[in-house]
Amino acid sequence: MPSTRVLVRQSPYQYHCSWFHCISCLCSISVLVTILVLAAHSIYVYPSCEDPSCWDFTTSLYRSLNYTASPCDNFYHFVCDGWKSSHGPNEFVFSELQAMVAHAAVNSLLRVGHAPSLRQTAVQKAAVMFKTCVQVFMNRVDNTDSLKSFLRSLDLLPPRPETVDVLDVVVGLALDWNVPVFLQMSVEHDTIMDGMQTLYFSRSRHLMDWFLRRSRMEGWALHNYVVTCSQIVDYQFNAEALIFFENYIMSSLGALTETAHVTHTIKIADMENHTPGILSSEWLDVINRHLPEAALLKASDTIRVTDIAYLRVVSETILDDRRRRNGQLLLYVAWFVIQFLGPFASLSLVTPSFANVKDARNYIFFRCFEELNLLMPYAFGAPFAVESVPVKARDDVLTMVLVVKNALKESFLKSKWMDNATRSIAILKLHTMRTIVAYPDMVINALDEYYAHTPDSSAVFLDSRMRAWYVTMRSRKDRLWKPRAFDYDFRLTDVNAFYQPLTNTMIIPAGIINSPFYSAKYPLSVNFGGLGHVIAHEIVHGFDDDSIREPKDGLSRDWWTMDARTQYEQRVRCLKRMYFPLGLNSYDRSGRHVRGHRRLRGSRAGPEGVPFAAPEEQRQRQPRCAAHEPLYRRPGLLCDELLQVVFESQGGRPRIFVWRAAVQRSAPEHSRFCQGVQLPPK
Template sequence: MPSFYPPDYVHLKMGGTNESQMQLMAMQDGTPTETSSPRSSSPMSADAPSATTATADDTLSPLPRIMYKDGGNGKSTIRWWYNRTKMERALLLFILFLLSLLAFTLLALACSQGQSDKVAKTCASDSSGTTVGNTDAPVANMPPTEHEEICTTEGCVQAANNLIMAMNNSVDPCENFYEYACGKWNRNHPIPDDMFAFGTFAFVREHMRQQMRVLLESEVVSKSRAVQMVKDSYKICMNVTELRKKKTKPLQKGFEDIGYWPMLHPDKWAKEKFNMTELLAQTRRQYGNEVFFQIYVYADAKNTKQNRLYIDQGVLGLGRGSRDYYLNSTMFSNHLQAYKKYIRQVVEIFMDDGNFTRDSEELLADELAIIEFEKKLATIIVPEDDRRNNTRMYNKHRVADLKEMIPQVEWLSFFRGIMPKSMETFVDENTEIIVNEVEYLKNVSQLIASTDERILANYVIWRLVQSSIKLFDDRFDDIKQDLVRVMTGQETKSARWKGCIQSTVSYLPLAAGSIYIEEHFHKNDKQEALLMIDNLRAAFIELVKDSNWMNEETKTVAIEKARNIINHIGYPDFIQVDAKLDDYYKNLHVTANDTYFELFMKVLIWTQEKEFFRLREPFDKNEFDVSPAVVNAFYSPEKNAITFPAGILQPPFFSGSFPKAVNYGSIGAVIGHEITHGFDDQGSQFDKDGNLENWWNNDSLAGFQERKKCIIDQYSQYKVPGTDFKINGKLTQGENIADNGGVKEAYRAYRKYIVKRGSEEPKLPGLQHLSNDQVFFLSYAHFWCGHKKDAAAVQQVLTDEHSPEIFRVIGVLSNLKEFSKAYNCPKNSRLNPEQRCVVW
């Protein structure tokens, strides 16, 4: 992910865009979702199916709820049990009976082959490493021996069940390990109608939403004011009756202040009164709306001890990275037609609410003008795959210099117009600001100069309206769903409660996270994760030492950077103390009597003030700035920090009761992935202190570039299933490098654990034919089980920095000789090629 993006949690706005382009809601209503991450960070996954629109009386999603056991405490388990229907309870008891029967049978079978005097949990052990063929697939199998040790603890049975229920044993793992590991999972988990993709990530996210729903709908009044604000915010969002009563009036009242919307008020809008500076400043300050450029505050990339103002290019109406939808109007004509229809339908609702009428032909002309203008804007947007050179994007100027780039804006007036009152004089013409895209600003200035003012006003206010849709009633849901269906293939709108969970976590991330960890997170898991991080860090350092393409000086610097990586695990400690959490939110006052629009405005003002106040403070590299109630992981180059929220530290990705082969193969690979982000094509541009600085010897850098090109070329050859597109290897290189390095580090760390243990771990029940090394790689692949609609696959190729799930498995494992050895893959089989790409 580009380093020069402001944190979404800081830069809350109606028109804010989500880093995950798999979230169409980022395009539609700008609501940060639970895949939102600091824009300076690289997230592990962008798999986040939309779940933000529906009516309040929609029923629960009919998703299975028990495949992965909740790692919560007794209180949450009891509450969860009583929230199940009688049928669900009966099914749960039946499944538990079957699992118990399976465990007993496996135990009896194993012990019948071993010695009878062993305890019930394990049988006698043997260290034989003999491998033979398998009738199902040509893998290196470990035959049961007379003294083979089998783990039948609850954690082992659960982990084995997760893997077995996903596998397709009829497939040759050396030719298609993804289908081997995930074939049954994908068949048994069809994509729900209210989603456009579904995988293990989405499954856990849905489970977390269910958990959060129970917590937020509880009638227990919290002693913490911050926690109570979270619960009130959710209930306000769910109050559809009030939304239907208010309609679009809250926003329509504000149109007069910004000079009216020509599409809606052709008789009231006056060209001679149009003022670009005032329009952009007012819509940014009052509604968080940004169109032609984005303003944010973050660490100065060349001096990360302090914060700095940044200005970056704008984002199109169809989302970040969506320029191809506009530029290839032949291929994506249906998408643009759906977008145009959406504009018309939104305007018609606003007209009905305001008792306005417009000539149909004139209205059509306005709609077409917006689309044509946005097409022109798309031509000057810098593609995301050209935004990976952070030095090119670091251009320090004075505020006065911006006048030369976009003379249509009175910049000093603009900045003072968007700042909190106490900081209105903080910015002057000599204030330093970092410009990410100088040429873009000059080009957008030319576009503005050549465009009629009426079109400019229509476009800016359309983007404001578009991003505010979520704040209004359910009339917008159906028309929005038509656009969603075309863009992603999602068939139906999602239950409103899902969107309200999502919005609440986004608006109040730490307060919402405190509710989650209180009920669903074990402190012991945090310590276990920290231990794994230390082991993965040591494994990465070994890879650096073993590299034959880096000189000793560069190796030393790389090792020092790895040792300086900051760990943010689970949650920030202060959110467990009510007084400290309340103090964090002391200037935000949400009440149960607020309307949803008022709620948003309060959070927006509070968030914007917090953002600009950072200009008076040093950059805090130790700030835990992601909600714990998030299923993802992140790396920040400016902080040189990795973040693992509590939400990802749960089954099937991680559990203290799982065998280490499973934990290292899944969450261990994630930890390695985030560590490696510090040394991918972008992270490698920052030093141990997070400063943008070249620390590479010339020969070492040349070796890195050569290996990076190998990764780019490799992934560029993969054709994405369901599309006519190949992966953009240039766009996805950072994530691909991180994937490859992460698994390799995790495997090394696991084998070092085994050496320290002194013997192999017991086998998993039902998987005795697989070695623990094979289980490790199987666990990694299981992490990425999932599938998506064809339209969503196209969207991912065009907009997402992550490769499709199948290639996060096939691409990585084909580069690992350790995998080929573990599965005894023949030479020149798909996953044991003659040539491999290895960076770390």
């Protein structure tokens, strides 16, 4: 009995003690969950809905319309006034879709499970790299030691040998590591040499982007940024001298725009005619140091140079530095490498160049996304593409392609100006045009083989990035001077579509096979009005004036008869004159080419919407073109055919499905935001 009484007296204590443990446990779990939620929110700032079927653009479309304007009087103001009032001039209607696709792609990649350190699959390589890059974004790692080691390997940090040549360093950074200081150097198909793999030079896009970002910084902020970077890498830059020198670089290189898109073919032996102070033999020697033996250049070989005036100024800058002999340009190269690779090394290397930490993190996240999407586009986008575009959706899009092709074939057959010889080749080219929907088939069955050359990813993103790019650039250089292969090289996450003339291939990435362009829930007419319009645009690119010399095999040879060409060029001149009042001043009023850059190419492939966007005063000046009367001058077309907006009753309110935006930056301001969509009958 005593023992029983003791137990009775002790039981309340034990009861309260167990409650105390339970409450403590629950509190601990709550705190842990809160921390995880906050951490996850700071990483995954993405929409809660990742299924494209729930991406509803109805609200955005309602806000875009101007209900006080009449669509028959001014279609542009009716559709775009609401959008323009709430968005900047550089934003486009489907930028929201691109952001959603990017977020969904990142989430799909982050869900990839644990990866082994060896023998990783292609998707695992991409996933590990992106996750380790996000660690920099979260300020959980600091890879500045890896950055300093890379700088020392190139003799960019003291003590520095006097024999270091700035031209060799710049070429090596571009050709070996894909770090474009002044020049972007790549191996691409040469359209002039029937697709032979050729070396291309162009201006560094990142350098131009940095100039633009720097121009928005306060002077003290730029000074602090340089000082902070120098302290982190243990090398004291003279901030004032470096900023002054960069001002000189910006004034020399940043002002060139007229020739930015003009590409020339240049013999190595003739390089010295375009690069003052740098002989052709020196170019040959420096480039060959960074090429594999099987791809070495000869003086008689050619390279492709985009923006030759920019290359000249770069050469003059190098020549001027050689005359001064103060190593200032080499010091600037070191600074640029730190600034370029800084987002992959440490948050503290980026934060001083932004107004706040949030902007710095957003920039790092953007650079991580772009870097992986450029380095391994198929592995990076494969999880998203396969999830978001099921087999049925691919089949539906292929069916749409066949319908549009048949419509164009019927147009060829009914053409009164195209002779039989030209028509037969045009139809053959149309029939043999390949179509890639969502992703290449090898993404399903040969992705690991495609990226077999890419090394396994490590726990340090910067190390993984440098190793992967070195091997990738070596693989591309091995293909120099070899015939073209049927490769694709496109990003699965792009909300866009493409036509490759060299392979006569139309590419429709997974990114654009989403609402509002396409949805399995939409009626067929709506999908044709959205994605079908894009498909037609890309198909017609195979027959615009940049591709008419390329038959079905993509080789450049003239397959037009003289009479058909005369008839075609007459209509092209008329179309150019029609577009002249819209501000596309690459052509004079006679249709003669003015500046050497074909800015109307995309418009000629699909001009149906642009004329509707012309202001009323410009419409009055619009020239008549006989059989090619501008669409808006045809009675009744605007109200009866163009403005066939599909409505669906939803809660008593009309739901607008059809919406298309033009992202062609060469078009005038008012036509970049939105263009009319002409739907098929019924």
